[in-house]
Amino acid sequence: MIGTDIKIAQLNLENNKLVAIPTETVYGLAANGLNENAVLKIFEAKQRPFFDPLILHVNNIDKVKQLTTSFDPRLKSLAQNFWPGPLTLLLPKSNVVPDIVTSGLNNVAVRIPNHPLTLKLLSELNFPLAAPSANPFGYISPTCAAHVQKQLGNKVDYILDGGTCEVGLESSIVGIEDDKVCVYRLGGLSIEQIESVIGKVEIKINTSSNPKVPGQLKSHYAPKKPLFIGDFEKLINENKNKKIICICFGNKTPLNNAIKVLNLSKEENLTEAAKNLFKLLREADEMEGDVIITNFVTNTGLGLAINDRLTRAAAK
Ligand code: TXA
Ligand code: MG
Numbered sequence: 001m002i003g004t005d006i007k008i009a010q011l012n013l014e015n016n017k018l019v020a021i022p023t024e025t026v027y028g029l030a031a032n033g034l035n036e037n038a039v040l041k042i043f044e045a046k047q048r049p050f051f052d053p054l055i056l057h058v059n060n061i062d063k064v065k066q067l068t069t070s071f072d073p074r075l076k077s078l079a080q081n082f083w084p085g086p087l088t089l090l091l092p093k094s095n096v097v098p099d100i101v102t103s104g105l106n107n108v109a110v111r112i113p114n115h116p117l118t119l120k121l122l123s124e125l126n127f128p129l130a131a132p133s134a135n136p137f138g139y140i141s142p143t144c145a146a147h148v149q150k151q152l153g154n155k156v157d158y159i160l161d162g163g164t165c166e167v168g169l170e171s172s173i174v175g176i177e178d179d180k181v182c183v184y185r186l187g188g189l190s191i192e193q194i195e196s197v198i199g200k201v202e203i204k205i206n207t208s209s210n211p212k213v214p215g216q217l218k219s220h221y222a223p224k225k226p227l228f229i230g231d232f233e234k235l236i237n238e239n240k241n242k243k244i245i246c247i248c249f250g251n252k253t254p255l256n257n258a259i260k261v262l263n264l265s266k267e268e269n270l271t272e273a274a275k276n277l278f279k280l281l282r283e284a285d286e287m288e289g290d291v292i293i294t295n296f297v298t299n300t301g302l303g304l305a306i307n308d309r310l311t312r313a314a315a316k
Contacts, residue, residue: 002145002159006121009160013038013125018045018155020134020148021057021121022162023113025086025170025188026141026278027148028057028131029156036098039130043100045155048137053103054130055088055171056110059122064110067128069094072176074198081197084114086167086188090175101130111171117162133170140221140278140285140313143168147282168275169305177204186305188274205308221278223285227292227314235293242290247280249273249297259289270302277306281313 001008009019013030016038021030029046031038033056043050058064061079065071068091071079075089093108102108110128113119122129133141134148134156142148145161153159172187174194181201183191194201225245228235236244236257246258250268253261262280264273284292294310297303 001157002149002161004117004161006117006124006160009121009158010124012157013121013129016041017157018042020142020145020152020156020159021115021118021129021131022145022160022165023057023115023118023131024084024166025113026143026165026168027134027145027159028113028129029134029148029152030057030129030131033057033101033128033130034096034098035127036100039098039100042130042132045152046132046135046137048132050100051103052132052137053105053109054101054132056097056101056108056128057113057118057122057131058110058128059084059112059119061112063128064091064112067094067097067108067110068092074181075174075176077197078174078194079112082189082193083112084119085112086114086169086171087111088171088173088185088187090173090184107175109173113171114166115162117160121160138222140223140281141170143275143278147278164275164279166275168277168279169302169309172305174201177202186308188302188305190301191304192301221281221309221313222315223281223292223313225285225290225292227281227294227310229294229296229310229314232293232295239291239293243288245284245287245289245292247284247292247294249295252295258293260284260287264297264306268298270297270300270306273297274302274306277309 088111090107143165167188172189173185244258
């Protein structure tokens with residue numbers, strides 16, 4: 001069932017059921033993060049491997065403190081500047097957090113999402129919500145309620161409809177390693193924004209098939225159709241007998257040869273492109289056609305995270 005009733009969402013969650021929740025980044029598949037049985041349901045519904053830990057969502061820093069044992073001052077100033085917002089922090093976990101949430105790791109991932117409905121819901125709950133993106137494992141993240149309904153509709157007890165996600169990319173994940181601040185996932189908060197508050201950070205994006213942060217699996221966010229990234233002329237030549245769908249950015253569009261051209265942002269606006277990315281990948285995947293071609297966007301600001309997702313979507 002889809003609706004906007006926070007009370008229904010709350011009752012389901014208090015009964016250890018699954019509820020899809022809107023956030024500013026992507027929709028989450030939420031359950032009581034302190035209840036092992038509830039959290040297990042998330043892994044089952046997503047068919048997610050247990051080595052891939054979950055983010056806990058709360059609505060204020062006091063609740064974060066109950067889930068953690070210390071708060072590095074640098075991470076705290078990021079929290080103060082960017083929460084609620086597309087930032088996830090890795091902090092030493094306290095005993096209340098079940099091991100299934102962190103896959104046995106010592107750190108727990110926490111964030112305060114910026115969405116009015118979900119913030120209200122979290123303020124009514126006396127537990128955090130564990131919530132990965134509400135897509136089957138490895139597929140494109142959902143940025144509206146209909147995406148969730150289509151893929152996990154029969155596995156969730158309620159979908160809280162909060163409209164289209166404003167950011168459209170998952171949160172940036174930041175933690176401490178060897179006393180340095182590290183970014184483990186590029187996301188909705190740009191490196192420039194992070195560095196404007198705490199200075200230079202290390203970027204530790206793992207693209208192996210056995211990554212340290214499991215969500216960084218090489219093949220992730222993947223459509224079912226083959227996706228190629230590069231020069232349009234070259235790609236069109238290489239796919240001559242195929243029906244080509246093109247996802248472009250700005251005015252770099254191929255002429256004639258594509259059966260459909262989708263544009264991330266005609267004005268080359270990276271915020272708009274981020275918001276459109278997963279939606280257009282889905283549309284391209286669902287429409288008639290054989291292959292999807294695209295090219296990287298400007299590699300600054302949110303462009304880094306967009307290009308990261310494109311690379312993973314194309315990886316096999
Ligand atoms: O924007 C987001 O972060 C969305 C919304 C729903 O909040 N959530 C999301 O969750 O993207 P998910 O599960 O799709 O990605 C979470 C990432 C995974 O790559 C996971 O491996 C990493 O966070 N992660 C979670 N807990 C961790 C931990 N304790 N240590 C290291 N990485 C962790
Ligand atoms: Mg995900």
